Amino acid sequence: MDERTMLGLLADRLPRAGDDAAVIDGLVVTIDMLHEATDFPDGTTRYAAGWRAVGASLSDVAAMGADPAAAVAVYGAPEFDDRVLAFVDGARDVCEAVGTEYVGGDLDHHEEFTVATTAVGRTDDPVLRSGARPGDAICVTGTLGRSGAALELFERGETERANGLFRFEPRIEAGRALASHASAMMDSSDGLARSLHQLAEASDCGMAVETPLPIDDAVDSVAGPDERLELGAFFGEDFELVCTIPEKRYPAAKAASPTPLTRIGTVVEDGVTLDGEPMPDRGYTHEG
Amino acid sequence: MDERTMLGLLADRLPRAGDDAAVIDGLVVTIDMLHEATDFPDGTTRYAAGWRAVGASLSDVAAMGADPAAAVAVYGAPEFDDRVLAFVDGARDVCEAVGTEYVGGDLDHHEEFTVATTAVGRTDDPVLRSGARPGDAICVTGTLGRSGAALELFERGETERANGLFRFEPRIEAGRALASHASAMMDSSDGLARSLHQLAEASDCGMAVETPLPIDDAVDSVAGPDERLELGAFFGEDFELVCTIPEKRYPAAKAASPTPLTRIGTVVEDGVTLDGEPMPDRGYTHEG
Missing domain, CATH: 3.90.650.10 (PurM-like C-terminal domain)
Structure with missing residues (x-):
């Protein structure tokens, strides 16, 4: 089954899914996973990886027209060295750049460098994908x-x-x-x-x-x-x-x-x- | 560097981290990553994996004394088949069991079965790890x-x-x-x-x-x-x-x-x- 077919099946089960972020009671919540094989080419610094991974989740909050409240991440790698700190600096800096706060996360021993990120935001009036009308x-x-x-x-x-x-x-x-x-x-x-x-x-x-x-x-x-x-x-x-x-x-x-x-x-x-x-x-x- | 040393270094940079979930402006946010090699033994059904992974994040919300608002997850695997739906059923059911809602997430092509989960909650008065006093x-x-x-x-x-x-x-x-x-x-x-x-x-x-x-x-x-x-x-x-x-x-x-x-x-x-x-x-x- 390809990814799009599966996303269609899931949409039937999860009525709040299918937009850049899920919306519930004035909150928007999004989660993403990025990993070395597909998302971080050779030469990507961990600073850029932290910025980019957390930035991707903040972009989902932006796409809902929402105000970001916080971001968190899990850093998964075979070992934890100075690169974790560089990653966190990147994560903090992208949050600062848009006026929100990187509030932490977790570490996970993982064979492949893998990052999961979440951003949370607030809006009473989210912009969905479904409102376009001919002439716009x-x-x-x-x-x-x-x-x-x-x-x-x-x-x-x-x-x-x-x-x-x-x-x-x-x-x-x-x-x-x-x-x-x-x-x-x-x-x-x-x-x-x-x-x-x-x-x-x-x-x-x-x-x-x-x-x-x-x-x-x-x-x-x-x-x-x-x-x-x-x-x-x-x-x-x-x-x-x-x-x-x-x-x-x-x-x-x-x-x-x-x-x-x-x-x-x-x-x-x-x-x-x-x-x-x-x-x-x-x-x-x-x-x- | 071991995980605990690193968490200590990170705590200096991230004052809101270091508890079961980060707390900011009445919200609690947590993110976890689980994967096949260490968290899902042979024989674990994807239904149980979905229940357990999302449950782990809800447990962090519980540990803050907070009220859960929503949970999301990324399902990372080499292929997307019926097991995704079983995972989502488990995720939905554990949310339902505690009166909250599983609102969706994302799929990621990943060599090792890897799951990232986030739960968000609300509380005006979080219970931290730091308040214990002799005699309690x-x-x-x-x-x-x-x-x-x-x-x-x-x-x-x-x-x-x-x-x-x-x-x-x-x-x-x-x-x-x-x-x-x-x-x-x-x-x-x-x-x-x-x-x-x-x-x-x-x-x-x-x-x-x-x-x-x-x-x-x-x-x-x-x-x-x-x-x-x-x-x-x-x-x-x-x-x-x-x-x-x-x-x-x-x-x-x-x-x-x-x-x-x-x-x-x-x-x-x-x-x-x-x-x-x-x-x-x-x-x-x-x-x-």
Whole structure:
């Protein structure tokens, strides 16, 4: 059974699941697991890993338009050395960057370096994935493709620059600013294409997106023209916010967002397209 | 560096850590990671694993005297099949058993079966580990040694009985009933001996404990007299509450607790002893 089929079965059992974070009684709660084989390429510092892992959970809180209350993590590794402290420093610093607190966690002896993170937030009015309506503007915060570019740089051994790109700012402030305007929102952790498909499915509508997309300059510095769109629109793990905003609220939303907001398209009745061509519901595919 | 040295270093950096759960603004948050090699013996059903993993986090909420608000989990495994649904059923059922809700989580492709769980709770008056004072009664809920007995049964292939013992009831109601009486509290997940040492260290006092301890009947059915104390007092993973209660409040606390409460000793100035002999600060050691 693939992951999506299973998530569908689970959604039937867990009515509060299926968004970036679960919502219950004014709280949002999210949990993530990252591990060496798939999430931390060779050269990733533990500081960047702590920042990134906790940041990923804070991004889920941001995507609900919520105010973060705290974050915790489990650090699982074969041994506990100074790298634990570097990890915790990264975790603390990303929390500080968005005005919340890293309050601790646990250690676990684990063969593979594995991290679990939770962030908790508060909101009385969460923004779900299901509220997009035809005619709404489709918008994205910041720029896309930083993580894809980072991976390319890790492969080339340019680890300092790569680690820098890996430390992203969770869009907490933007999420809160957009919460009163957006009809639907999620983060781009699975890539723009999958985010659009997920918003379309949850909202029972379509998404018509057009180039140019706000692709990060770092992508241009590592990728040729063919790879550019792959890294920007399909790679994911960027933790920007993808949201839909009723047309008449779009100017106010754009003005309110502390992170630059780019309109990339319009919600339509059905189909997910890029420049009029079907945009596949997939993640990154290496071209070479 | 061993785990305890590292936890000491981390405590300096993370003032809100070091208890069963972190406390911030009326919320308690805890995160745990369990995995096949150390936590789920051969024969553990995924239903029991889901119950137990989420139960472990709920036990941390109970140990703070808090009211659970929600629980989430990540299920990490090489493949996603019907066992995911069994796990989720276990997770839901343990939440239901204590009046809270399992609100979802995530899936992660992971070579080793690995589970991360979080529970969130609310309390305005958390019970910390640091409030024990000489003269207080030392008490424990329920019986000790169930998990040790279960492990022995898994080794013998008596998996049905073992899985039954693995599904414990988190002491949420007892924790809330004891919260207004107890001066210090934690759960027995590292074993009674380590719990006593941790309470003693956090409260800067000693613990004088006397037999008989409330050891579970299941222990007697699997262990000889030599192993009995090992499984009951050192093995751990039992998720009972260990607390200290001012002498004059002890009768009211005993009456209020919905789970039988046994007095096992008295808080003293220093030293952790069992029947007058030093009680080592260690977990289980197999005698054979």
